[in-house]
Amino acid sequence: MSVRNLGGRRTRVILTMLAIVYSVALMITLETMTYGFKVAITNEVENILPIDLMVYSQSVSIPEEVAQVIAKLPHVSYVVPAIIISTAQVNGKAVTLIGIPSQYFSYFEVHMESGSLPMSNGEAIVQDTLVQKDNISIGDTIYVQVLTGIQGGTNIIPLKVTGTFSSILGGFLGFQLNMIVTPIGTLQNDLDDDGFVNAIFIKLSQENPAYLNQLATALSEYFPNADVYEQSSVLSSISNALSMVNLFFIVIIALSLIVTGLSVANTAIMNVRERTREIGILKALGASNGQVITIFLLEILIMSIIGSVVGIVLGIAGAYLARYVIIKLNLPIIIPVILLPALYGYSLIIAIATSIVASIPSLISITRIRPMEVLRIE
Numbered sequence: 001m002s003v004r005n006l007g008g009r010r011t012r013v014i015l016t017m018l019a020i021v022y023s024v025a026l027m028i029t030l031e032t033m034t035y036g037f038k039v040a041i042t043n044e045v046e047n048i049l050p051i052d053l054m055v056y057s058q059s060v061s062i063p064e065e066v067a068q069v070i071a072k073l074p075h076v077s078y079v080v081p082a083i084i085i086s087t088a089q090v091n092g093k094a095v096t097l098i099g100i101p102s103q104y105f106s107y108f109e110v111h112m113e114s115g116s117l118p119m120s121n122g123e124a125i126v127q128d129t130l131v132q133k134d135n136i137s138i139g140d141t142i143y144v145q146v147l148t149g150i151q152g153g154t155n156i157i158p159l160k161v162t163g164t165f166s167s168i169l170g171g172f173l174g175f176q177l178n179m180i181v182t183p184i185g186t187l188q189n190d191l192d193d194d195g196f197v198n199a200i201f202i203k204l205s206q207e208n209p210a211y212l213n214q215l216a217t218a219l220s221e222y223f224p225n226a227d228v229y230e231q232s233s234v235l236s237s238i239s240n241a242l243s244m245v246n247l248f249f250i251v252i253i254a255l256s257l258i259v260t261g262l263s264v265a266n267t268a269i270m271n272v273r274e275r276t277r278e279i280g281i282l283k284a285l286g287a288s289n290g291q292v293i294t295i296f297l298l299e300i301l302i303m304s305i306i307g308s309v310v311g312i313v314l315g316i317a318g319a320y321l322a323r324y325v326i327i328k329l330n331l332p333i334i335i336p337v338i339l340l341p342a343l344y345g346y347s348l349i350i351a352i353a354t355s356i357v358a359s360i361p362s363l364i365s366i367t368r369i370r371p372m373e374v375l376r377i378e
Helices: 002-008 010-048 065-071 102-108 128-134 184-190 209-222 231-274 276-284 289-328 341-367 371-377
Strands: 053-056 076-090 093-100 111-115 123-127 141-148 153-166 179-183 199-204 227-230
Touching (some): 010 231, 053 209, 093 102, 093 128, 093 184, 123 128, 179 184, 227 231, 289 341
Parallel strands (some): 093 179, 123 153
Antiparallel strands (some): 053 199, 076 199
């Protein structure tokens, strides 16, 4: 009976179901993409920076021996000294130049696209974004311009390209896109900074938050002009930023649910008004208010469930479509689409609850319909 009644008001029912479909699909797509982005960023932070602690200074002023001392501390697995220069240029384009010891390349799990890792001074691997912009090929020699001193002097560092790699972390920890990685000896020799670095990566042998905090505090005091980053703090900052984005999405979803609720409320009210005579007859035949309300409530539930299921399917499809568009735009990130059964369940419950709450005024009005008055008017 409920399904037959819905078919009699097809246009209004379809419009109401479309509102439900839109709200649920929007919820699924946005939440799926947000979760996928968080997973992608977290994985890349852990892969590209597989360390617990990082000390970074703008100037190359940290003695390399400090890394050797830290490596001898208890609970420390390994220490990697590095030079990171974020003010370099290649053909007028800003690049981030990174120098690390060749034997530690494997710890950073660099995602190679082609070629091989640089094992000798004067060699380098280049991020694919720079390769595409400047048409760089493996075997080419690039000339990196590095600003030095307060007088604005420059050093030109020639580097032979041995391979290309990709990364999505161009915007974090002060890094930019267009990264170039070379053995640390190259930069120390060409910049006349032999024995000095401006970054130290530290990995503990096991998770020990208390010791990590003590070490971070000690390094901050010993190098007051340097920044000390904990991987957990970086991940926390990323999570907080994504939470703010997700909050914005939640507001958008809430607004769409309000619109959906108004649509359901309007449909329910019109439904009761148009079927006042039917309600009066049912009551005259002995149907209670609860039985009549159940009939109308079932109609609302059917609309909500069908709209929600269609919305979930379209929402998943929307997430895959968004991922496809991101890939086609060659953006420096690939967001995985992860199926989230709990999200689908919550979406179904929220859509049904919104529809029921929106229809409460019309359901209450059913109890006020008196069969004798309705039949007398008819």
